[in-house]
Amino acid sequence: MNLAMLLDMAADTFGERTAVSCGTQSLTYSALREAARATAAQLDPAKFSHAALLDTNGLAAPIVLFASAYAGVPYVPLNFRLTGGEIEQLLLRIAPAWLASPAALSERLTLPQGIQRADRERLLTPPLAPAALEPPSDPAAIAVQLFTSGTSGTPKAAVLRHANLMSYILGTVEFAAAEVQEAALVAVPPYHIAGISAVLSSTYSGRRLVMLPSFDPEEWLRLVAEERITHAFVVPTMLVRIIEYLGSQATAMKFPTLRAIAYGGGRMPLAVIERALEVFAGVDFTNAYGLTETSATVCLLSPQDHRRAAAGTEPGIRRRLASVGKPLPTVELEVRDAAGRVLGPEQPGLLFVRGGQVAGEYRGVGSLLDPSGWFATQDLGWIDAEGYVFLEGRADDVIVRGAENISPGEIEEALLAHPAVADAVAVAIPSEQWGEAVGAAVVLHAAGTVTAEALQQWVRERLRSSRVPERVVFRSELPYNEMGKVLRRVVRRELETLG
Amino acid sequence: MRVLKPGLRLKSAVCATEVMVIRAPPGEAQLECGGTEMLGATEAVPAGAKLDPAHAQGSLIGKRYVDAAEALELLCTKGGEGSMSLDGAALGIKQAKALPSSD
Numbered sequence: 375m376n377l378a379m380l381l382d383m384a385a386d387t388f389g390e391r392t393a394v395s396c397g398t399q400s401l402t403y404s405a406l407r408e409a410a411r412a413t414a415a416q417l418d419p420a421k422f423s424h425a426a427l428l429d430t431n432g433l434a435a436p437i438v439l440f441a442s443a444y445a446g447v448p449y450v451p452l453n454f455r456l457t458g459g460e461i462e463q464l465l466l467r468i469a470p471a472w473l474a475s476p477a478a479l480s481e482r483l484t485l486p487q488g489i490q491r492a493d494r495e496r497l498l499t500p501p502l503a504p505a506a507l508e509p510p511s512d513p514a515a516i517a518v519q520l521f522t523s524g525t526s527g528t529p530k531a532a533v534l535r536h537a538n539l540m541s542y543i544l545g546t547v548e549f550a551a552a553e554v555q556e557a558a559l560v561a562v563p564p565y566h567i568a569g570i571s572a573v574l575s576s577t578y579s580g581r582r583l584v585m586l587p588s589f590d591p592e593e594w595l596r597l598v599a600e601e602r603i604t605h606a607f608v609v610p611t612m613l614v615r616i617i618e619y620l621g622s623q624a625t626a627m628k629f630p631t632l633r634a635i636a637y638g639g640g641r642m643p644l645a646v647i648e649r650a651l652e653v654f655a656g657v658d659f660t661n662a663y664g665l666t667e668t669s670a671t672v673c674l675l676s677p678q679d680h681r682r683a684a685a686g687t688e689p690g691i692r693r694r695l696a697s698v699g700k701p702l703p704t705v706e707l708e709v710r711d712a713a714g715r716v717l718g719p720e721q722p723g724l725l726f727v728r729g730g731q732v733a734g735e736y737r738g739v740g741s742l743l744d745p746s747g748w749f750a751t752q753d754l755g756w757i758d759a760e761g762y763v764f765l766e767g768r769a770d771d772v773i774v775r776g777a778e779n780i781s782p783g784e785i786e787e788a789l790l791a792h793p794a795v796a797d798a799v800a801v802a803i804p805s806e807q808w809g810e811a812v813g814a815a816v817v818l819h820a821a822g823t824v825t826a827e828a829l830q831q832w833v834r835e836r837l838r839s840s841r842v843p844e845r846v847v848f849r850s851e852l853p854y855n856e857m858g859k860v861l862r863r864v865v866r867r868e869l870e871t872l873g
Numbered sequence: 874m875r876v877l878k879p880g881l882r883l884k885s886a887v888c889a890t891e892v893m894v895i896r897a898p899p900g901e902a903q904l905e906c907g908g909t910e911m912l913g914a915t916e917a918v919p920a921g922a923k924l925d926p927a928h929a930q931g932s933l934i935g936k937r938y939v940d941a942a943e944a945l946e947l948l949c950t951k952g953g954e955g956s957m958s959l960d961g962a963a964l965g966i967k968q969a970k971a972l973p974s975s976d
Contacts, residue, residue, distance in 0.1 A: 375879070375880035375893065379893065379950060382950070383934060383935065383950055383951075386934070386951065387934055387935070508914075511880060511882060512880075513879065513880035537879070537880065544895065544948060546972050546975065548935070548969055548971065549934065549935025549936075550934075550935050558974075558976075568976055571975075571976040572976045575974070575975075575976045576976075579974075605974050607975075607976050634973065634974055636973070636974060636975050636976060638975070658973060660973040660974065660975055662975035662976070664975075670975070670976060671975040671976070674972065674973060674975055676973050677973055702972070703970055703972075
């Protein structure tokens with residue numbers, strides 16, 4: 375079992391179709407296979423323990439991903455936004471390794487010993503590829519190693535095996551099901567799990583990939599129109615920026631080819647998805663919840679669920695717009711309390727998942743799956759009576775006030791519902807009386823004015839009194855990482871020093 | 874007869890069909906395509922083997938094939954003229970539930 379099988383099947387069946395394009399360059403499935411095989415011929419597993427990529431979205435990402443699979447060498451896409459020193463540290467951890475990158479991204483680096491660089495442009499004009507290449511078949515071999523964003527210290531190396539990623543693709547994608555005109559716009563970078571799954575899903579379904587090297591709302595909208603995009607995946611901040619860019623002309627914009635937008639990778643504010651459903655009327659929205667450690671998506675909120683919830687008047691239906699939907703048919707999910715007892719509907723606790731795609735493993739740490747195969751996501755949430763899953767944030771982010779566990783999510787939703795508030799984050803602040811109390815950092819709209827006292831009163835009217843932030847500070851913006859995850863520890867430190 | 878296990882790749886002895894095992898029942902089983910036992914990827918085709926017209930409904934690339942109990946599940950990675958059976962019972966195509974695209 376090997377990821378290369380997906381490309382072999384695609385190239386054998388619809389080899390003349392365009393697999394991927396970026397700017398003026400493109401590759402058919404046959405040409406992609408040829409380039410991947412030619413690159414694989416340089417990747418001697420006896421010489422290189424990893425095949426790394428340091429690049430923005432482009433043709434090199436699918437070439438190196440599949441070349442690694444053909445060669446049987448783990449693929450390691452690196453975050454090009456890190457500092458030179460940080461990238462060198464990661465390269466040290468994967469040496470001896472082969473590294474593909476454009477000169478513009480690697481010239482600032484002092485490559486550690488054992489790193490052999492190949493210029494990206496040479497991947498596109500490869501030497502003659504071997505006529506056929508039988509990829510190694512061990513399903514337990516490592517396919518991909520992704521360094522986590524490291525918001526809590528040294529990046530961890532999450533390991534995904536061929537069997538994990540194949541389980542996800544075979545369980546969710548129908549082979550050759552894409553119509554010839556379908557095209558997917560990829561705006562997430564190659565080092566993100568959604569960037570990996572986009573390549574694999576599109577290859578297996580036969581959907582043309584259009585690579586956006588660096589996200590920008592204007593460029594995203596231009597590509598949707600010019601490349602006649604039918605499908606797109608975005609993280610919540612991208613959708614926020616697209617809607618902001620469209621501004622008042624939004625309702626006049628038409629997207630005749632766009633059929634589906636999937637989103638994930640962070641919490642989607644209710645106001646944003648509600649607005650998106652209006653702006654992109656007629657487009658199917660899918661909320662995809664997953665983690666790097668689970669080979670991407672484990673839960674889906676379907677387009678039909680979005681429409682029912684948006685049109686619903688009954689609160690139980692309406693609130694599902696904030697849900698991540700139901701587990702995939704191939705994934706089991708349960709909520710447990712701190713003692714490990716499985717909880718019933720509506721009871722909040724820790725989310726556990728199980729299934730063939732769930733890897734739950736880090737290099738140097740080993741498997742974190744329990745003996746029955748369950749993985750603790752470290753996400754908090756609950757399931758409603760019909761099986762819809764609701765997230766309440768990361769376990770690490772919980773505010774423990776006295777004996778009460780408070781999720782920042784509900785406080786943030788309440789703050790965001792205020793007309794003057796553009797963005798908000800709630801974190802724990804030290805409290806002599808309670809151990810921890812609630813602090814909030816708030817960004818106001820350009821024309822918005824509101825006092826801290828008025829916001830406290832606003833929350834008090836909506837939530838229990840323990841949820842009312844003791845300290846509210848105003849900021850011009852909140853700290854985010856490049857994938858749109860708010861950096862809570864930065865906010866926490868800032869609020870602590872004010873105390 | 875052979876033990877089937879997930880990840881194992883097999884080819885037909887009498888047509889172009891190739892499959893990969895996704896799920897398998899325990900123990901040995903007789904997996905045939907076109908009326909002749911399927912072979913490991915590198916095994917030699919026995920002399921004189923030919924497609925049995927009674928097992929020639931064809932296999933389709935990308936389809937999943939299962940037995941009645943769904944204890945065995947195969948992914949067809951290359952289509953061919955032969956049709957497959959497990960211990961004498963024909964395999965059928967598994968109908969996949971269509972999911973919205975999440976990437």
